[in-house]
Amino acid sequence: MTVELICVGTEILLGNIVNTNAAYLAEKCAGLGLSCYFQTVVGDNEERLTQVLSDAVSRSDIVILSGGLGPTEDDLTKNTAAKVCGRKLYVDDRSMERIAEYFAHRDMIPTENNWKQAMVPEGAIVLDNNNGTAPGIIMETENCRVILLPGPPGELIPMFEESVVEYLNKLTPEVICSQTVKICGISESSVETTIKDLIDNQTNPTIATYAKTGEVHIRVTASAKDKKQANKLIKPVVKELKSRFGYDIYTTEEKTTLEKAVVDLLLANKLSVTCAESCTGGMLSARLINVPGVSEVYKSGFVTYSNKAKRKLLGVKKGTLEKYGAVSSQTAEEMANGAAAASKSDVTVALTGIAGPDGGTKDKPVGLVYIACNVKGNVTVKEFHFQGNRAKIREAAVSAALRLMRSSILEYFSRVTFGK
Amino acid sequence: MTVELICVGTEILLGNIVNTNAAYLAEKCAGLGLSCYFQTVVGDNEERLTQVLSDAVSRSDIVILSGGLGPTEDDLTKNTAAKVCGRKLYVDDRSMERIAEYFAHRDMIPTENNWKQAMVPEGAIVLDNNNGTAPGIIMETENCRVILLPGPPGELIPMFEESVVEYLNKLTPEVICSQTVKICGISESSVETTIKDLIDNQTNPTIATYAKTGEVHIRVTASAKDKKQANKLIKPVVKELKSRFGYDIYTTEEKTTLEKAVVDLLLANKLSVTCAESCTGGMLSARLINVPGVSEVYKSGFVTYSNKAKRKLLGVKKGTLEKYGAVSSQTAEEMANGAAAASKSDVTVALTGIAGPDGGTKDKPVGLVYIACNVKGNVTVKEFHFQGNRAKIREAAVSAALRLMRSSILEYFSRVTFGK
Numbered sequence: 021m022t023v024e025l026i027c028v029g030t031e032i033l034l035g036n037i038v039n040t041n042a043a044y045l046a047e048k049c050a051g052l053g054l055s056c057y058f059q060t061v062v063g064d065n066e067e068r069l070t071q072v073l074s075d076a077v078s079r080s081d082i083v084i085l086s087g088g089l090g091p092t093e094d095d096l097t098k099n100t101a102a103k104v105c106g107r108k109l110y111v112d113d114r115s116m117e118r119i120a121e122y123f124a125h126r127d128m129i130p131t132e133n134n135w136k137q138a139m140v141p142e143g144a145i146v147l148d149n150n151n152g153t154a155p156g157i158i159m160e161t162e163n164c165r166v167i168l169l170p171g172p173p174g175e176l177i178p179m180f181e182e183s184v185v186e187y188l189n190k191l192t193p194e195v196i197c198s199q200t201v202k203i204c205g206i207s208e209s210s211v212e213t214t215i216k217d218l219i220d221n222q223t224n225p226t227i228a229t230y231a232k233t234g235e236v237h238i239r240v241t242a243s244a245k246d247k248k249q250a251n252k253l254i255k256p257v258v259k260e261l262k263s264r265f266g267y268d269i270y271t272t273e274e275k276t277t278l279e280k281a282v283v284d285l286l287l288a289n290k291l292s293v294t295c296a297e298s299c300t301g302g303m304l305s306a307r308l309i310n311v312p313g314v315s316e317v318y319k320s321g322f323v324t325y326s327n328k329a330k331r332k333l334l335g336v337k338k339g340t341l342e343k344y345g346a347v348s349s350q351t352a353e354e355m356a357n358g359a360a361a362a363s364k365s366d367v368t369v370a371l372t373g374i375a376g377p378d379g380g381t382k383d384k385p386v387g388l389v390y391i392a393c394n395v396k397g398n399v400t401v402k403e404f405h406f407q408g409n410r411a412k413i414r415e416a417a418v419s420a421a422l423r424l425m426r427s428s429i430l431e432y433f434s435r436v437t438f439g440k
Numbered sequence: 441m442t443v444e445l446i447c448v449g450t451e452i453l454l455g456n457i458v459n460t461n462a463a464y465l466a467e468k469c470a471g472l473g474l475s476c477y478f479q480t481v482v483g484d485n486e487e488r489l490t491q492v493l494s495d496a497v498s499r500s501d502i503v504i505l506s507g508g509l510g511p512t513e514d515d516l517t518k519n520t521a522a523k524v525c526g527r528k529l530y531v532d533d534r535s536m537e538r539i540a541e542y543f544a545h546r547d548m549i550p551t552e553n554n555w556k557q558a559m560v561p562e563g564a565i566v567l568d569n570n571n572g573t574a575p576g577i578i579m580e581t582e583n584c585r586v587i588l589l590p591g592p593p594g595e596l597i598p599m600f601e602e603s604v605v606e607y608l609n610k611l612t613p614e615v616i617c618s619q620t621v622k623i624c625g626i627s628e629s630s631v632e633t634t635i636k637d638l639i640d641n642q643t644n645p646t647i648a649t650y651a652k653t654g655e656v657h658i659r660v661t662a663s664a665k666d667k668k669q670a671n672k673l674i675k676p677v678v679k680e681l682k683s684r685f686g687y688d689i690y691t692t693e694e695k696t697t698l699e700k701a702v703v704d705l706l707l708a709n710k711l712s713v714t715c716a717e718s719c720t721g722g723m724l725s726a727r728l729i730n731v732p733g734v735s736e737v738y739k740s741g742f743v744t745y746s747n748k749a750k751r752k753l754l755g756v757k758k759g760t761l762e763k764y765g766a767v768s769s770q771t772a773e774e775m776a777n778g779a780a781a782a783s784k785s786d787v788t789v790a791l792t793g794i795a796g797p798d799g800g801t802k803d804k805p806v807g808l809v810y811i812a813c814n815v816k817g818n819v820t821v822k823e824f825h826f827q828g829n830r831a832k833i834r835e836a837a838v839s840a841a842l843r844l845m846r847s848s849i850l851e852y853f854s855r856v857t858f859g860k
Binding site: 047230300323332 | 452453454455456457458459460462463464465466467468469470476477478479480481482483485488492495627628629630632633636639648649650651653659715717719720721722723724725726728729730732733734735738739740741742743744745746748749752753796797798807825826827828829830831832834835
C-alpha cells in the first residue's frame with residue numbers, strides 16, 4: 021500500500037521550523053511496510069491545499085496530513101479535507117467535553133474559536149488528543165484513507181503511536197513487524213561496513229540503518245501472513261547482529277532509549293547515581309529523570325557551572341583548577357569523586373567542557389569536553405571533541421556521558437565477576 | 441515572484457534523514473522576498489519526478505531542486521529536468537576539468553560514472569561546485585527558472601550563497617522584511633482574539649501567529665522596494681502590538697528565546713540565579729545554561745529528586761514534607777528559600793511536581809506542579825496543572841518557571857521603583 025504525507029504550515033514554507041514531523045511519519049510508515057512516494061508541504065491556503073490533497077487522494081491509498089488543526093482563522097486543514105472528501109462537519113459532543121475538560125483542568129477559559137476544534141466531518145473516526153485540544157480525524161473514502169493529525173510533535177507523536185499505528189496495521193493483509201537494534205559508540209559508516217553483506221543480500225526481512233546523536237539504530241523489518249511468521253523471519257537476523265556487535269547493542273526494544281537502558285542497568289544492580297554537570301548544566305540529569313521509576317536510583321544532582329561551585333559543592337581543589345583549568349581531565353575526575361563523597365552514590369558522572377560559542381582557545385577549542393565516571397571508586401575519564409553549535413555540543417556530550425556510564429558499569433561488573 | 445522546492449531522495453521519503461535542505465532554502469528564499477507555496481519530496485524515480493516537476497514548472501516562477509545529481513545510476517534529476525525543459529545534454533569542458541582537478545587534488549581516480557556529472561543541458565548556466573563534483577545548473581525557460589543543486593548540505597549551502605543568491609536577487613524588484621513579537625503566558629487563541637481586527641485587515645504587512653510551548657510568536661512581514669521602506673511599514677504594527685500586549689511581550693528580536701530574555705534580565709540587573717529542581721530534574725538549569733554568557737549570573741544548581749536531597753541540600757523541613765508532602769506549595773517555597781540560603785543567589789526558583797506516569801493521586805494528580813520563585817527574599821509560589829506525557833509535563837513546567845522568573849523579577853523592580 022502507498023502512503024503520502026502532506027504537512028500543512030506556513031512556518032515550514034518560510035523555513036521557520038524544520039519539518040521533523042515528515043521524517044517521523046516517514047520512518048514510522050516505512051516500518052509499517054507502507055511505500056511513501058511523495059511528501060508535500062503546503063501553506064494554510066484553501067485553494068492550494070485542495071489542489072495538493074486532491075492529487076494525493078487520487079494516487080495514494082493513504083494520505084496523512086499534519087498541522088492546521090488549531091483554533092485560529094488560518095487553521096483550515098479540517099474544513100478543506102472534509103470538502104475534498106465530500107463530508108459536512110458537525111459538533112462532536114465527546115470532543116466538546118474533552119476541550120472543556122482540558123481548559124477547566126488548567127483553570128483557563130476557552131475562547132469562542134476553541135470550540136471550532138470540536139467540529140468533525142460526518143462519518144469520521146475521531147482520535148483522542150491526550151496532549152492538546154485538536155482531535156485527530158480519519159475519513160475513509162472509496163479509494164483512500166485520509167488521516168488528519170495535529171501539527172505539534174508533542175501531540176502528533178503520541179496520537180500516532182496510541183491510535184494510528186493500530187489502524188494502519190489493520191489495512192494491510194500482511195503483517196509487517198520490525199525490531200530495532202540500537203547501537204551506541206560506533207559510527208554509521210562502520211556499522212554499515214560491518215553489515216554490508218547483510219544489506220546487499222536483504223529481501224525479507226529488510227535491514228535499514230538510521231543515524232541518531234551518538235547512536236545508530238538498525239531496523240529489521242519482515243512481512244509475513246501473521247505476527248508469529250514475521251517474528252520468525254526477524255529472529256535469526258537479530259541474532260546475527262547481536263553476534264556481530266555484542267555489547268555495543270544497548271537494547272533491542274523499540275521503546276528503550278539509551279537513558280532507559282542506563283537506568284535499567286542501575287536498577288538491576290541497585291546502584292544509586294549522581295550527576296555533576298558543568299557545560300551540560302543539568303541536561304544529563306534531565307534525561308535520566310525522564311525515565312519513569314528513576315527515583316529508586318537517582319536521588320540528587322549538582323549543576324556546578326562556576327569554579328566556586330565546583331569547589332564548594334564537589335570539593336574540587338583550588339590547585340587543580342589553577343594548574344589544569346576547569347576544563348581538564350583532572351577537574352572532571354575530582355568532580356566525579358567529589359560528587360561521590362558528597363552524595364554517597366554508587367555511580368557518579370561529571371562533565372566539564374567548552375560548549376561555545378566563546379571561551380575556546382587553541383589548546384582547548386570549543387567542543388572539548390571531559391567526562392568522568394566513578395563506579396564504586398573506579399574512575400574512568402575520557403576526552404571528547406564535539407562539533408556544531410552550543411546546543412549540539414551539549415547534546416552530544418550528554419549522549420557520550422550515557423555511553424560512558426553504561427560501559428563503566430558493565431566493565432566494573434565484568435571485573436568483579438571475572439576478576440579481570 | 442513564487443518559488444517552489446523539490447527535494448529528491450529516497451532517504452528523505454524513508455525518514456532516514458530530516459529534510460534540513462528544505463528548511464534552509466525556504467528561509468533563504470523568504471528572506472529574498474520570494475513566496476514559497478509548495479515544497480515536495482520525491483524519490484529517485486523518473487516518472488514521479490517528471491510529474492512533480494511538470495506541475496511545479498507550470499505554476500511557479502522559480503523551481504529549486506536539490507539532490508539526485510550524484511554519479512550513480514539512481515541519480516536522475518539532471519536528465520529528467522533537462523527532458524522536462526526540452527533540452528539535450530552535452531559534455532561541458534569546464535566541468536570535465538573541474539572534476540579531473542577535484543580527484544587529482546585528492547589523489548583519487550574518478551570512476552567512469554563520475555564523467556556523467558560533467559554533462560549539462562544546452563543553454564544552461566553552470567554553477568561551480570567548490571565542495572564536490574556535481575555542478576549546479578540553471579535552466580531558463582519562457583515562464584520558469586529551474587535551478588538544480590547538489591543534495592549534500594555541505595555542497596548545497598555554499599553553492600546557494602556563492603552563486604544562487606546573486607542570481608535570485610536580480611529577479612525580484614521588492615525586498616521582504618519581517619519582525620517577530622514573542623509573547624509568553626497567553627494562549628494562541630486569546631492572542632488571536634486580541635488582534636483579530638489587525639489580522640482581518642492585514643494586507644502589507646501581513647501578520648501571522650505561531651504557537652510554541654508556553655509562548656505565542658507573532659510575525660509581521662512587509663514587502664517594499666527596499667529594506668528601509670519595509671521596516672517603515674513594520675514599525676507601526678509592532679508598536680500597536682506592544683501597546684496591546686505590554687509586558688507579556690518578552691522580546692521583539694528574532695533570535696531571543698524566553699531563556700535568553702530571562703538571562704538578559706538577570707544580567708541587566710546583576711542578579712545571580714540558582715535553580716532547585718525536583719520533577720524537571722535539571723531541565724530548567726539546562727535551558728538557562730544554553731544561553732551564551734550565562735556564566736555571569738548562573739553559578740550553581742541543585743537537582744533534589746528525593747526527599748532526603750531536599751532536606752540535606754536545601755534544608756526543607758522534615759515536618760513540611762510529612763505534613764504537606766513533597767509536591768506542595770509549602771515544599772516549593774522552602775526549596776526556593778533553602779536554595780537562596782545555600783547559594784546566596786539573588787534569584788532562586790524551585791520546582792516540585794508529579795510528572796507521571798505513576799505517582800498521581802486523586803488529590804494530587806499527574807501534571808500537578810508547584811513553582812516557587814524567590815527574588816531577594818520576596819517569594820511567589822504558583823500551582824500549575826499540565827497535561828500530556830512525562831516529557832510534555834516537564835517541558836511545560838520549565839516554560840512556566842521561566843515565565844514566573846520573568847514576572848517575579850519585573851514585579852520586584854516595579855515594587856522597588858514605584859513602591860507598590
